[in-house]
Amino acid sequence: MRPFSSPFAHLLASAGIAAILVTVFASSASAASIGTVVQAVDASGQTVTAGIDELPDDSAPVFVTVKVPAGLSPTQATTLIEPVVAASDGVAGSVRVIVKGQVRQVVDPTAPATVSVPLSAADVADGQVAIGFEYVAAGAGSDSVCVAPDSAVVSVGDVSLGFEGQPELPTSLADFFSPALDAISVTIPDGPSDALRQAGLAAVGSLAHAYPSPVALSLSTASDAADAVDVEPARGRVVAFAVSGDTVTTALSTDAAGVPTLTVSGPEADLAAAGAALGSDYLALADTAETSGLTQSGTTTVGLTQTLQDLGAGAQIALARYGQADAVVNVSQSSFGGPIGDATVHLVGTHSDIPDSVVATMNVYWNDYLIGSAVLGHTPAFDVTLPVAASRLTASNALKVTLSAAPATGECLPESRSIPIELFVDNAGSSVAATRGQSLDTGFQRFPQVLGTTLPVAFGTGMTDASSVAAAGDVVASLQRNSRVQLDLTVLPAGEFVSSDRSGLIVGATSDDSDALKAPLRLDAFRSIDSKAVVFGVGATLPYAALEAFETEGRNVLLLGGWAPDGSDPAATDQLQRQAANYSLSNAGAWFGLNGDVVVAQPGGDVPVQLSSNAIVPQAAVTSDYNGYALWTVVVAAILILAAVVGELTRRRRRAKLKRYVDAQLAADRDSGVAR
Template sequence: MLSRLRAGSVVLTCALLAAVPFQPATAAAAAPAAAPAERVAATHTNPTTANASLGSVSAMPGQSGQELAVPVAPGLQPARITGSIAVTGQPTTGTIRVSAQGRTLLEAPAKGTIALDAPVSAADLTDHQLVLALEYNPAVRDVCTATQSTATLSSLSLTTQGTETAPTTVAEFLAPSVPAILIPVPAEPATDVSAAVLAASAAMAHRYPDAALKLVPPQDVDAQAAALPAGSRIITLSSTDGPASTTLGTQAGRPALTITGTGEGLRTAARALADTKSALADSATVTGMTATVPAAAGPEQTFTDLGAQSIRLAGYGTQETYLGVNQSQFGGPVSAISLQLRGTHTAIPTGGQAALSVYWNDYLLSSQTLDGDTFDLTADVPAGHIQSRNGLRLRLTALPAGGDCSGPAGLLPMELTVDTTGSKLTAQRGDSIKPGFARFPQVLGTTLPIAFDAGATAQQNTINAATLAFSLQRDNDALLDVRLTTPAALLDSSDSGLLVGATPSTADQAGAPLRLAGFRTVSSKDIEYGVGTTAPYGALEAYEHNGRNLLLLGGWAPDTADATAKAAATPGTLQASLASYIQQQPGGWSSLSRNLLVTQTTGTPVLLETNAITPQAEVTDGFRPLALWLAAAAAALILAAGTRVLLRRKHRRTARAHADALEQAAADTAHGQ
């Protein structure tokens, strides 16, 4: 994974105080305080039962070992590593090898799916990390042929032994890697506590994008903490008078951090958790912890800005490198991108050939034959190929004189180096994606306003909004300034944002495509059963309204629904299942096609397009007066037409009778003569 830029600044004032148990001063702090720091028992050592990702790594045939670091909490010893290796594409005859510290953990033929299950020990660690190297070694190194196969190591699980050592400072609490974060949310959180929970969730997503987040009521902390993997953290936010303070301790057998304060000070102290300068917090209690939100990135980004410190391709045959490019790295949505690629390469030997090809999302953007010793390539990315997440792939294809890629002794090497500071992508502001989930998070820029409505409790709204903020921040390059506002203020502004706990009336005011009322889909295959008069549901909508993009989370349950069913699946609980579903998507928001996500009392959430919804009853009722007027007008027209027909018939009968009388009179006259 490419390194992510962590912009921002932090101001810390370290109070050299002993860590003491914190006693909440207000009723809003319903969660128990953390106890002083001590050695923490590793009560849970198997990450497979926790919702935490250890990542994945891929290798192509002939590549040097591709590495993946699995963190091991201080005090624990690794015992066994398990996982799965999938060989995809057109497999190349050869072997798959996994090693740690040069010791082979697995070596197997390169085909199908390979199970990794190997014992490991402390001798395999590198600075509290188990660094796994994946190699795909072909039996014959035909480097002139482009590889069409890939081996991917994933689904990793590390079993550990021993006792986890608790951190003794705030800086140690914010370890280089954390598998999961647990945040208690009081039953009736104060507004500043909710705002701080939102800020802390986004901050931890920015710092630990691969971690899992759980937000639970205080009474569930012990049970949830027991199921978390070793190295997990608990963060408690509490509203109290006085300056913001951050105190280290333990809770439920886990390292815990309690952040206290009030108003904006509490929120900024929570946001400061994102800043890597927190290493300055070298005591168990820190006061005045704060952070500023960085300015939005500009439309021009060098390769260095995008995370590529150096790019070098060397060797004959086919060599490739990949650079991930997200729209959020440009500070907002973009509609067009131009590439300028510069660098140098070794001289092409007489009779040799070399070409540089550039791919954007597997679309061949440009290709250039190399000569001399420099290259300067420009190209425009077609608008239809710009997604939320994109990939720029550089491919060097080189062939020496005579065509023998393995080469005779003394063959001059082939090497290409990209100037990562001189190479850049220049974007134009605009939208390249139709309204829907895939527009997020880039449409937010650096600000995420969140509004709570009355369609769920304050606790439910806080948990759901924090879960969604976590997933949005995880996909956003820059730290988001998460702010709590009101529905009226959000709808009156021009900012894109998030509205949770939406009521039917607020959804109507917000112009939501799906009104929070009963509906049915056009196609019965879209959902398990049609949502009608007795089926509660939750809905997450992504749409454009008045020139800005909104995410609206709400739900509906009919008044006539069964009381037991309503208690088991209220709109609030259904909204929570949608927020959790979004967080669990491995591809993030860009993997969510369409613009509507609906969940029912049974089954998994379903993605729909709003045009798949048949007209709702409330919408039909809204047109009823017009329909009555139209019916009355039609009846009047029919009556007028009928009257005209009757009058015409009467006129014809009268005319016919008159004509008959004249004819009879003429006949009588002729007969009399």
């Protein structure tokens, strides 16, 4: 196969899509020589998928979807269902376990129960098994449209899926990244140059954009096994970069543990573009085991008006039921290519002709705040425009459309005698329009949208090569997973970044870097106003590390660095900086779980603490920033006082002179009168 022609590449780029160019050729390697991969949490022959924290008794099924590796067949699904909130009247309903539209098991929700549902290959559709859990309230089967749930709630634990068979091995770049993966480890050579760091970060960013949590991602140097995510044959992959030759090539193999490995080789300067292509949908075009010329160029074009379909809500919102039904659309500021100052929601659609015997309303919420409401009637079409104030915006917003319907008389009728009430929103015709601006306080929640479509990364001298690479990989992965657009990664020297006007990330920052950037927490000794926030001695006699988000001279900066008392091991803060960086990726909310503007990792602490820079006693380096202002204030005050004194003396002399003149005039007038 020959390379794509340049007109084809131009067409992709002009459509606002990152174009991938790759030449593929047949591999001489046998597919049988390639093994497969498993994440550490999986036992042999099974996978584990997160369950459901809260399942209310609203008769709406919630599905847990489990990806099935090719070649394997599911045998059973096991989980634990536990009551969280009991029915207030003591009469509980039931929890149904549904697979492919069939109720496979019914569970009493009043006591913890282990559920084991037999499965087979026939239950797999599109490479996955969808297991539904439906909590049906007591009385919901009475054929009445008015039976309301009792607000009882259960939880569904992690779902363990057992398998049989042998996983199929990847035979090409196109199928190397299986949808069933749960871990990907990216490695670059030891002692990497900035070009190799950029290649690794570009790969992590691209894969983070393509594979959301809980797929584990890591970036590490070749000999740094401690920072690499665990991968085992079944659901994991290794991507290794190597410098060689004058053309980028890729090849499949297995490592010593039998884990499928993709080796990307080529000149240093070309490896970043290859890494950026690894998460692209167009990788499916590379359908052989070895390729040549893999690269991605261009960036996604993002506008300030996004349809609901653009935002990932599908072709339409369809609501239909008595009582209340709703649908939620996630509206991330990053979807607009940068921070926004306010927004306007435009919804178009149709609803059923509402008879006089039914009362129905459509409510629209933005982050659970009501921004619009309408009583539905005999005019099916609707077209509404609703403004959203800057004070209602967050980094990631929830737009919710709710349909509420009930008989006008309050009478409960059998469902068979009730007229269906439906509401549809045309997502292609509905949109959210934004204006460029800043609606959020300085801190972590300004990211990633404040970056736009690019992410400059700088490496300071405050960490070892291995630790700084791993830390940067964690922060980049977390940022990218919360950005709707794939960020264009670049690496530049720390000095160049510090002196520039660009927003971005610096890892391994030194005390001098934090001073030059005017970070809220300088990498020096410090004290917290709340003494319970940090371990005694941290910032005084014990080292610490900090991840900070702040604005300085019109740019927004993420800074990762550490401090240790004089005489400490130069690498004393490496592990703490790794902990602070990983927290941005591994905490329950990932990036959106970060609050305020400072995260501090301290010795002996399992979890870093989140602080506001306002809770830190001003450090000497911070107060010294204002010494110049204080000196000028004193000088200006002295000048003003001197001017006032001089003015007062001048006025006194003028008054004295005027008095002498008046006295002389009066004396002259008296003398003149005597003479006459």
